Amino acid sequence: MVTVRFRDVAKRFGGQRVLAGVSGELRPGRVLVVAGPNGSGKSTFLNILAGLLRPSRGDVQYLEDDRVLDQEDWYPTLGVAAPDMALYEELTAFENLQLFARLRGVHAHDHAALLEELGLAAAHHHKPLGAFSSGMKQRVKLAQAVLHRPSVLLLDEPSANLDEDGHRRVAGLVTRLRSEAAIAVATNDPREMAWGDASIDLAG
Amino acid sequence: MVTVRFRDVAKRFGGQRVLAGVSGELRPGRVLVVAGPNGSGKSTFLNILAGLLRPSRGDVQYLEDDRVLDQEDWYPTLGVAAPDMALYEELTAFENLQLFARLRGVHAHDHAALLEELGLAAAHHHKPLGAFSSGMKQRVKLAQAVLHRPSVLLLDEPSANLDEDGHRRVAGLVTRLRSEAAIAVATNDPREMAWGDASIDLAG
Amino acid sequence: MTERTWQKSLKWLLGFWLAGVTAAALLWAPAAAGFQGHSFRIVFFHVPQAWVAVLAFCVNLVASLRYLRGRKPLDDVRATTAARLGLLFAVLATITGSIFAKIEWGMFWNWDPRETSIVILLLIYAAYFALRQAVADEERRAALAAAYAIFAFVTMPFLIFVVPRVYASLHPNLVEAARGAVRFKMDPAMRMVLLGALAGFSGLFAWLYTLEVRVARVMAARRAKEEA
Amino acid sequence: MHRSTLLAESLAVLGKEVASELRRRVALNAIGLFAVTTLVAVAYQIGPYGLAEQDRPFLLSALLWIILFFAATAGLSRVFVKEEDAHTAKALRLAARPLAVLYGKLLFNLLLLLALEAIIVPLYCALMGFAVKSVGGLVLVMVAGGAAFAVTSTFVAAIIARASGSNALFAILALPLLLPLLVAVIAGTRAAAGSPELLAVFPALRAVVSLGGVTMVTAILLFPVVWRD
């Protein structure tokens, strides 16, 4: 179980101030909704939480049983899906999951079951991602984010491009995982905002 | 004014049947909503309408004053925005629009006004697209689709990644353009389905 | 003494020193045997220039390493400044060397290993600046440039040791004759002037370097104030 | 509905390529550095003294074109692959005529190549002691060769970008386009080096021009297929 604590996180890009001091924490079993209009810094904030971007000010800590983790140890605990993150289009859905499972040291995993939980029918598991529809790609991306049972799950617009059924499945996934992971969801979708136990609004 | 007539359009990819004979037309002043779950063939259908994909069966005709247009003459009439279509990330929003305006032979156009209509503040017009948020990119993509006043507008998930305000602006754009263009919107979003005068459901 | 007057007097001292060394090199140092006319006097400038270039590249290395450890923007400024000065002095050494080569060997350029090595050195640091120019983001620019500088630096010993060993065999007569002649005929007065010139040029480098770093520091402070 | 002229469209594509390169702030201002680096890499191995007198015209001409060919490949190979990798091809496909895309990218490559030649060739002749008897002949060969290379490499780059799956055969198709051209330009350069007569380069020049012409026609006919399907 990992808790992510962020204090006074601020970010500027060149002259533009994007985040102006955000504090709070992600706790296991809870979902934090990060809201705000386009360009308000939601994705930037998640990138900082993931350690992909350095904040201009403030800091982020990962705490496991009150022990502070080194940044190299953040990655194994993390699952991330985001719009600016693509999987490999030359590889099939299955090969993509297999690749990420290998990278994360997950051995016995039933990729097919996970893909079906996310609503991707078996007929598509062995097609290259380049031939997938937008919603099908999004499902594989989500499967990639959760296949190693991360303790910290950062979902940026998780149901972008998804249909009604997809929406429900993602909601189901979040419900299933909330007991074992600290979850942050950045979203523009009013339906997703309802998932949160807490929320941060980056507007203004 | 262009009418797009499609008859019994079907598409298979390898063994998989994606579209099974769709007929109908896009008429100026009307919005056709193309609905259906993920992977049902909405984008494939729009690609066929745009002449980017050849149908396995059936045909598509562009009629201008009852004259059938050659396929080379489709492109100048067309405006397209789609999730699998990216603009140039090294170029700024403004440069991207300028490029597409030149390619389409549009001379006197106020790109800034168009971007602002779509809710992209002037401060961002001269930033490279690579530094844009997902919603900001989507707005530029939409601006690119309409800047040459197309007679046929194909919008695939037009408000993907957009916030509430963006949604409203896209709805406004469609309303403004419906008098001069034949519009098709492929969507998973219930709110967008309400825009249509007619709809095709590809489910099943 | 306050810091300012101290610095000012150092500057004057450096000026006098360089003037003295130049005068000694051109007028006082005895003629060396084995050279065409007074051409050997170029050594008093050529060698210190080459030395300062090497010194500057070492400073660049240290600053790059420090940047990667501490991520202080000032270290990046230090690295860039050192690389720029190193490049400048390497170019000067090449020019004086070519003039020397024209007089002694009859050609401006011979692809002798020395010449070749310095050209590669010039290319490497020109590449360093091309890389810097190609990255817009400041932090990333600094980190990538530092990584490249360090990586490049470790290949340099090979440039100096491997290359001449293989290449001397190609045209040994040119190379060995020239180098042998100089090594043996260095008399004490000449050595003194050369050491003086080395010290003077090192001082010149130190002055230029601190000046540029100070300017950069002031600019950074002003920008920080504007942003706040 | 508006229509742009083919010329305007081609220039727009060219402008975009130039702007992207400038934005990446590399190719254009570093072009000299690239030329010099490549040259030194070769000159360094085979200096002016490394060659027996009778080998010089052959070898120096061949080496010069290896360098230029490399420069062309390094600069060009990415123009189309990048559009596919970054998913920008669809927008371009919809907005520009295929031929405008071909011409725009071709012009860009041609400019790049001519600029490179302008730097590389004189430097190479100086550094390698390559005495060219007919400067006029050399210039002719360089310009014609540069143009033919730009055509071929642009077309080949387009093929490589789309060579997945069923198009794999195309890559092999490129070989017979490139090979005779390289042979002809080397022969032309050798002729210019060996004889003060401008006429001496004509046989090779004729080969270069006709190969370039044939490739250009092939490219114009086939490019729409390669690009759109």
Added chain:
Amino acid sequence: MHRSTLLAESLAVLGKEVASELRRRVALNAIGLFAVTTLVAVAYQIGPYGLAEQDRPFLLSALLWIILFFAATAGLSRVFVKEEDAHTAKALRLAARPLAVLYGKLLFNLLLLLALEAIIVPLYCALMGFAVKSVGGLVLVMVAGGAAFAVTSTFVAAIIARASGSNALFAILALPLLLPLLVAVIAGTRAAAGSPELLAVFPALRAVVSLGGVTMVTAILLFPVVWRD
């Protein structure tokens, strides 16, 4: 939460590179086309009898490596550049340790180079009449040279991918660093050609191996900085 071993991760990255390349063959086509074209054109122009006897071992070795060198440069940078172009770098950055990425991509580039050498070298020897006295020595030099080459190219590829992805920049950054290596491998090839003794290649081999070793260690230390920042 699980952890994979570095080896398993590296192999996973390698496997992914191989699978992707087999499906699209961009790097393979670019490299192969350049190498085969120049090789055949040069062979056609110079041929087995075109060079003075005393220069042959040196010139033929130099020419071989110049071709290999430029061919490789045209394709090796793609491993990192395409991840940035296709926006896949983020997922990889999150899932794999930096060193696994380095090792996986390095191995892939090494395989690419060895494949290239396996095709080009025998072809070259046959076409140019390059008689190599110690085949074992040549193989050693080729393998060690290829490995050392792959290290520097892969590292520089990682840098330019984060700068702009320009191939010209890749050449500018990589060539000067590769020149000492080029000198050593040419010397080694010449030694293998000139003497049936395996021992003859050892001095050059020592230089290649130590250069490869030093750059490898440096790359390992610096790569995380390049990859994650």
